[in-house]
Amino acid sequence: MSVSLRNVAKVASNTFLSRLLGFARDVILAHLFGAGMAADAFFVAQRLPNLFRRLFGEGAFSQAFVPVLGEYVQERSVQETRDFVADISGWLLLTLVIVTVAGVLGAGLLVYLLAPGFAADPAKFELTVLLTRITFPYLLLVSLVALSGGILNTYGHFQVPAFTPVFLNLGIIAAALFWAPHLAQPVIAVAWGMIFGGIAQLLFQIPALYRVGHLHWPRLRRNDPGVGRTLRLLGPAALGASAAQINLFINTVLASLVGANVVSYLYYSDRLVEFPLGVFGVALGTVVLPTLSRQSKTAEFPRTLDWALRWTWLIALPATIGLLVLGQPLLITLFRYGAYSAQDMEQSYLSLFGYGLGILPIIAARVLAPAFYARQNTRTPMRFGIISVGVNIFISLLLAWPLHQLGLSLATSIAALVNALLLARRLWRDEIYRPAPGWRIFLVKTSGSAMALAVGLFLLRGATSDWLQWSAAARVGHLVLLIAGGALLYLFLLWTLRLPELRQLRRR
Structure with a gap:
């Protein structure tokens, strides 16, 4: 097997540390804010840059950029590769600055679009707008971090990018513990903690970039063919990779309308589900994409994909069972302190149950989609991502009002299943992948x-x-x-x- 399980383990172990700190962060937030107005406002505000991050950062950009960079590393000279990285950095930075400025200026409109139900409470709406203006520049920082991580992963340096998210959690934790108690509105300190964490993430990757020879000043040169190819791949990749985030966006809109504190219930349960998704799903996807890119024209390609799918099933199945059976003990152990009540736990478990059913298809999609991206085909995952968004909208509208957070989380999981099945069916139809013997x-x-x-x-x-x-x-x-x-x-x-x-x- 050409994929190194050791590399997957390295990424997973660093991501595991980040997720543990993420749990510590969420325990502190639950203790300070519970599932009340401040929590709802912050969770909506931080979701906006994270949604755009999938459009411009680690999700779509990596899937468009890494295969092209891998081709340059293998087939072009060192100077041509450095020119390509400098050029793509300049165009990405320019786009990010424009989007960030627009997001800060248009924060009121963005909040109204994402959480229209907040408009009924002027204080809650204004607080969310303020927090959005503070947190939105995190988009620029984390997207540059994603660019750096894509470069390092292509050169086989997986540990630094995997460890980097630790600094975001440390920034939020430090702000919550040491600054928030001194403010009249403590949640403002938490929002600034996101920005401090993002700056630390970017600075942490600079020495590693220097060591691989790709610490360049960004520039805007348009005649590099790699830039044009990356930009052409980026649009479809953004839609395809952002399906899960768009579904969360829709869930947030409906959650703000169907009941009080539903946004917070979804957030706390989503954090638990993100643990196996982040530790294993991200680790596997991170290592598989550059490997498949190198193997796109070889007989190793389907064998690597088969290996990744088996490990997806092997890990995601017990993770799903663990969350469904131990969901309430997990919520009680992590969050049942301070302002987070027993009723909050019971309501959060409903959405945890719905989200938990989606662990396997979400990780499977993160393995199947790179099989297309590695072959520089971003349009097929884009089409299937759009279909899954449509499925999510339909089921969410059907279930949101009768089942509240349970209906919204079930819709997300069903949409993820549809996306994974469509990806697998296309790989089978195009004879790109056939299951190896022994699956039964x-x-x-x-x-x-x-x-x-x-x-x-x-x-x-x-x-x-x-x-x-x-x-x-x-x-x-x-x-x-x-x-x-x-x-x-x-x-x-x-x-x-x-x-x-x-x-x-x-x-x-």
Whole structure:
């Protein structure tokens, strides 16, 4: 197998640290703001730059830029590659400055579009607009970070980009702990913490860029063919890669309309779902894209894709079961302090259940889409992304009012499933990918082990009322034992069934 499991593990371990700090950040935010007005305002404000980040930053830009850069590294001279990086940096920076200025000036309109329900509460609306003006420049910072990360990943330097998000969480945590208590409106400090974290992220990558020879002044030269090709790929890639973010955008709009605090319920549950998506989904997608780009014209291409899909199933299945069975203990252990009430936990679990069902198709799509991007085909994922957005809108409108956050989260998961199935069907139809032998027995062994895991966790988790009464230390202790015990049980069953993929863990 040409994809290094060691590289996946490096990215995953650094991302794991970032996600742990993300949980610490969210615990602090839940303690300070619960699921009230300030929390709703901040979660909407930070979602706006994150939505545009998928359009201009790590999602779409990397998928358009990395394959072209990989081609330059393999087929062009060092100077031509450096010229291409300098040129694409200039055009990206110019676009980001224009969008950032427009976003800050038009913050009121953006908030009204994203959360129209907030307009009924002038104080909440004004606070959200203020926070959006503070946080929107994070788009510029994180998109430049994504550019740097794409360069480093192409040269096989995965650890620095994977560790970089740690600084965003540190910036928010520091602002929340040391600055927020001194402000009349503490959430303003948290918004500025995003900006400080983004600056730290960018500065952290500069030495690594220098070491690979790509620390350049941006410039605006239009005659580089690589720039034109990247820009042509970028538009479709932006729509395709942004499907999940657009679905979240729609969920936020409807959440602001269907009930109080629904935005916060969706946020807290989404943070738990983002843990397996971020740790494994991002790690796998990060390593697979440059690998597939190098292999796009070789027989290794389908074998690499098959390997990635097997590991997607192997990891996403127990992650889904763990979140569904242990969802309430997780929410209680992480967030049930301060302003975050037991009712907030119960309502957040409804959306966690809906989002949890989407873990497998979302990670699968993050593996399948790079199979198209590596071949410089961004239009097909774009079309399927648009279809999935349409599915999400239809189901959200159908379920949002009767089921509130549960309906919105279910719509997101169903849309992700449609997207993954369409991508897989096209790869099959075009004879780009055929499952390798052994899939049937692989599915039987992993599914049986996962079912045993679900039964074991359900029998051992205890009553929700007990978790609510325990101290923080007791909650953490019980949760660690359940997660560790569940992981060992799953691995033991797979080892007993002699699953071939586990041999890779011993070799690497």
